Amino acid sequence: MRLVIARCSVDYAGRLSAHLPLATRLLLVKGDGSVLVHSDSLSYKPLNWMSPPCTVAVIEPDADQAKAGVSEVWRVAQAKTADLLMISIHEILHDSSHELGFDPGLSKDGTEAHLQKLLAEQIELLGDGFTFVRREYMTAIGPVDILAKDVSGRSIAVEIKRRGDIDGVEQLTRYLELMNRDPHLAPVAGVFAAQEIKPQARTLAEDRGIRCVLLDYDAMRGMDDSHSRLF
Incomplete structure (x- = not known):
């Protein structure tokens, strides 16, 4: 260069x-x-x-x-x-x-795929008694990030985002409408999980009966212990 x-x-x-x-x-x-x-x-x-x-x-x-x-x-x-x-x-x-040499490219950390994998391994973060069913549960309009069940055995569709906005809530709403037509799954509830959820997205989700969950990526990967912090 x-x-x-x-x-x-x-x-x-x-x-x-x-x-x-x-x-x-x-x-x-x-x-x-x-x-x-x-x-x-x-x-x-x-x-x-x-x-x-x-x-x-x-x-x-x-x-x-x-x-x-x-x-x-x-x-x-x-x-x-x-x-x-x-x-x-x-x-x-x-x-x-200057000769910079070969560049291996950008290695991204904290992507939605990383969050999905960690949440599948730590499904209890959604609540006591939750069990993991599968990742990338395919529907006719695309894959749901995680399919789980709550303590009562009800199906739970989880949509994961790094930053949760209204588009993500709309996406999960479409999945829920479709999945609730399947007698083998219904009733299906929704969880919108993200590292950050915008106020408008939270309001829309809660209005539609979708629960919002904030994800702490550092804590999920064992890099941050919230119990040992002063603040």
Whole structure:
């Protein structure tokens, strides 16, 4: 990866036209062929970029550009489209290249699949006397995350989310309507389980007779003992 900090202006031509006036910016030329233009704001988002595959050619400025103080021009062309990024360099303040090597990619923790597995193993978190039946119980409109039974033997459909919102409640409602038509399962109650449940989702769930349960992921995986905490 090449990192260049430069005073530059940028012009983009493609599906639309865009112009960045002269300022100090970070230019990233990545090993995959992409080029990104960053400022010291807007968090992680580049101001402009060219996705791979693309070619980068350094050309001499024309007379008018040279008179305006441009020392070189980067012509970044997209190989599959007519998109063009022209970066007019006035001054390079830093220029370095770094070999980053192979990246194994992002390993996500705390996904809904992780929560589902842990809750299946700790089904008692839903209440005393609950028993686990199966994960991914298939219905005609999709799989219910967990099918369980309560202490009275009633079927319980559990929908699991990291962040529970109204869409999740609606999803569980559709499952319950379908499952309650099956005489082998009915009556089926619902549990909406999530690490965080939005107030609107909780109100809707409770109005429909669906119980809400908050999941503590760290405690479920043995990383946090709530009994030993001061707060």
